[in-house]
Amino acid sequence: MNSQAIATPEVTIVVSPRERFSYTSESLESIYEHTEYPFKLIYVDGGSPRHIKDYLAKQAEQKQFQLIRTDYYLAPNHARNIGLQQVTSKYVVFIDNDVVVTPGWLKPLVECAEETGATVVSPLICQHLPLHTEVHCAGGESGVAVETKGETTRRRIIEKIYKQGRKVADVLPQLQRQETGLAEFHCMMVRTEIFQQIGLLDEKLLNTKEHVDFCILVAQAGGTVYLEPASLMTYVPGVQLELTDIPYYMLRWSDAWEIESLQRLREKWDITEDQYFKNKYNRLGWRRHMTIIKPLSRKLLIGKINSRLANKILGSVDKVVNRFVTNRYAQKHLPSVMQKQNIKQGESVGAN
Known part of the structure; x- marks a missing residue:
């Protein structure tokens, strides 16, 4: 690593299982092919089948990343916390094991955080195949709304995702770096020091709405969430499971x-x-x-x-x-x- 790389903010990428294992190689190889910005990588393998386990062990040896394996399945926040507890860098990137990144995706996230002081930075997240063509999340809203009518008070959850289902070609020219209210764990970069205030991710949220909970906690702690559309990737749900x-x-x-x-x-x-x-x-x-x-x-x-x-x-x-x-x-x-x-x-x- 050259002196310029050493001077840049440190980033650790934590990869964890989303819902399947069969897209592991495509996702991991995209990270190493398309990430020029210096990074460390921690891969959390929660009970993958033998052929994936062997593949990851071989890749960890070749690419010299840290591989943490459990022989049982992991809920998402549990897996992220396992990786997070090994992180000592300024930033941590949480990314699911079914995400494919685009060339140069990491640098804009770091630049956004450095230039705005953002606590969380979300890329423009796409969905499905063909890659990088349909928007999944371009920021959004999260929080708790308090509504009072007479003597009745209701508290409702706020969760709104922007631009979902729109074509990237139509949306991208209109997007710019901006503060937003929602990021998703498909991929987000977080300023690690926020966890000193809010603690680890909530593992009692076993499979849903953990991103909403996290964004609310960040906002309560005085942090900010930004969308950086110069960074682009796609999460690929399993249409046909193995x-x-x-x-x-x-x-x-x-x-x-x-x-x-x-x-x-x-x-x-x-x-x-x-x-x-x-x-x-x-x-x-x-x-x-x-x-x-x-x-x-x-x-x-x-x-x-x-x-x-x-x-x-x-x-x-x-x-x-x-x-x-x-x-x-x-x-x-x-x-x-x-x-x-x-x-x-x-x-x-x-x-x-």
């Missing part, structure tokens, strides 16, 4: 984890259980339905009537299997996980 992805996907998007996460969000921020939450409860398991049940139904039977019947039967089976997967994980791993969480409660992370 067989080895399914157990983690089932747990990651389990009904139990989502219910527990929503309840944690409500209790933590004293949120009224309004239509927002009722809609979430009514749609439990929709990701599993779209990604596992519907494709399987199409393979098994042909025709609208048979397809509806297959969806109904498979949906019932899914609920049973999902409860089994969640309960089995809880019995095998949650006691030790919760013990570690209790030990870590109140800990903070600081930059050297």
Whole structure:
């Protein structure tokens, strides 16, 4: 590393599992191919199948990054905290293991933070294939709105994502660096010192709304969130899962984890259980339905009537299997996980 690189702000990239493992190589290789700005990398591997485990071990040896492996699956914030506790640099970049970056993506994030003093910087995040063509998140809003009518006070969660579903070619010319209210953990850069104020990420938020919670905490601590559209990447959800992805996907998007996460969000921020939450409860398991049940139904039977019947039967089976997967994980791993969480409660992370 040359003297100029040493003088630049330090950045550590923490890669963690999102919902599957089968896009690991595409994502990791994009980081090393398209990142010219100096960085350290910590890869948190939460129970990946053997071929991914072996691939990551080989890559860690070749590229000299830190690989942390558990033999059980990890909830997202738990995985991020494992990596975060190893970070000693000025900035940490959280990035999911299904994200593909574009050339030069990291430098604009650092420049934005250095020039604005931002606590959190979000790139322009895209979604789906083909890469870098459709917007997923161009900033947004988060917070808690307090509404009082007479003697009744309601507290509702604010979550709004800007430009989702729009074409990048249409949106990008209109975007500029700006303060915003929302960043997502698909990819965000964070000034590490903020964790001295807010503590580690909330591991009781098992699978949803952890980005909203984090952005609210940052705002409460006096921090700022910026969008930097000069940095661009795409997260690629698994349209077709590999067989080895399914157990983690089932747990990651389990009904139990989502219910527990929503309840944690409500209790933590004293949120009224309004239509927002009722809609979430009514749609439990929709990701599993779209990604596992519907494709399987199409393979098994042909025709609208048979397809509806297959969806109904498979949906019932899914609920049973999902409860089994969640309960089995809880019995095998949650006691030790919760013990570690209790030990870590109140800990903070600081930059050297």
